[in-house]
Amino acid sequence: MAACAVFLDAGYIEKVLQREHPGIRIDYAKLATKMAGDEPLLRAYYYNCLPYQSNPPSEEEKAVYDRKKKFIDALKYLPRFEVRLGQLVKAGIGANNQPIFQQKRVDLMLGVDMALLAAKGKVTSIAIFTGDSDVIPAVEVVKQEGVVVHLWHGAMGAGAQNAPSRDLHQMCDERSAVATIINDIARDAP
Numbered sequence: 001m002a003a004c005a006v007f008l009d010a011g012y013i014e015k016v017l018q019r020e021h022p023g024i025r026i027d028y029a030k031l032a033t034k035m036a037g038d039e040p041l042l043r044a045y046y047y048n049c050l051p052y053q054s055n056p057p058s059e060e061e062k063a064v065y066d067r068k069k070k071f072i073d074a075l076k077y078l079p080r081f082e083v084r085l086g087q088l089v090k091a092g093i094g095a096n097n098q099p100i101f102q103q104k105r106v107d108l109m110l111g112v113d114m115a116l117l118a119a120k121g122k123v124t125s126i127a128i129f130t131g132d133s134d135v136i137p138a139v140e141v142v143k144q145e146g147v148v149v150h151l152w153h154g155a156m157g158a159g160a161q162n163a164p165s166r167d168l169h170q171m172c173d174e175r176s177a178v179a180t181i182i183n184d185i186a187r188d189a190p
Contacts, residue, residue: 001040002039002040002124002125003039003040003041003042003122003123003124003125004035004036004037004039004040004041004042004123004124004125004126004127005041005042005043005044005045005113005114005117005122005123005125005126005127006031006032006035006036006041006043006044006045006126006127006128006129007044007045007047007110007113007114007126007127007128007129007130008028008031008032008044008045008046008047008129009047009106009107009110009128009129009130009131009132010046010047010048011047011048011049011103011106012129012130012131012132012154012162013026013129013178015154015161015162016131016153016154016155016162016178019154019161019162020154020155020162020178020179021178021179021182024182024186025186025187026182026185026186026187027185027186027187028044028046028075028078028081029044029078029079029081030184030185031044031129031181031185032044032080032081034181034184034185035127035129035150035152036125036127037125037127037150039124039125041080042080042117042122042123043080043081043082044078044080044081044082045082045084045110045113046072046075046081046082046083046084047084047085047086047106047109047110048072048083048084048085048086048106049085049086049087049088049103049104049106050065050068050069050072050085050088051064051065051068051088052088052089052090052099052101053065072085084106084109084110084113086103086104086105086106086109087103087104087105088101088102088103088104089101089102089104107132107134107135110128110130110135110138111134111135111137111138112138114126114128114135114138114139114141114142115138115141115142118141118142118145118147119141119145121145123147124146124147124148125147125148125149125150126142126147126148126149126150127149127150127151127152128149128150128151128152128172129151129152129153129178130151130153130164130168131153131154131162131163131164131165131168132164132165132168133165133167133168135168136165136167136168136171139168139171139172140171143171143173148173148174149171149172149173149174150172150173150174150175150176151164151168151169151172151174151175151176152175152176152177152178153169153175153176153177153178154177154178155177155179156169156177
């Protein structure tokens with residue numbers, strides 16, 4: 001039976017939306033359905049981290065954390081949606097004394113989930129919304145299992161800040177920019 005699994009790298013999605021479609025909030029159920037195309041949606045997997053909090057957290061950190069947690073908890077109630085959370089760690093201090101944060105475990109969880117579904121024959125296609133080359137080994141495994149991989153990404157071309165990794169773009173079977181469906185997945189779209 002044909003089925004599509006959708007994999008959402010929320011950190012990348014948030015960057016694409018902020019830089020390319022400011023002010024637009026998306027409906028994640030609509031996004032998953034659009035990404036699956038004509039195939040039935042087996043499940044959508046959403047990967048992210050809750051915001052970093054210092055010890056003790058500031059009032060602003062608490063507020064940001066609570067908003068994100070409420071949003072993620074709401075996603076868990078969407079049909080055929082699975083939320084996978086990694087950890088956000090402080091990796092140091094950068095320019096202008098700004099902290100540098102890194103996501104941990106997110107790419108690995110995404111890759112393992114993709115490979116398992118493909119190896120178990122649960123899907124005939126996978127749609128991923130990411131720009132990260134760290135998932136290339138998983139894409140290779142999935143393709144070896146005969147599964148078609150469709151990459152969704154931000155804008156490409158000269159000056160594009162959210163272009164996917166060139167190697168990832170080449171590795172995938174099909175490719176689409178989210179701009180082609182942005183009006184259909186906006187939260188107030190019909």
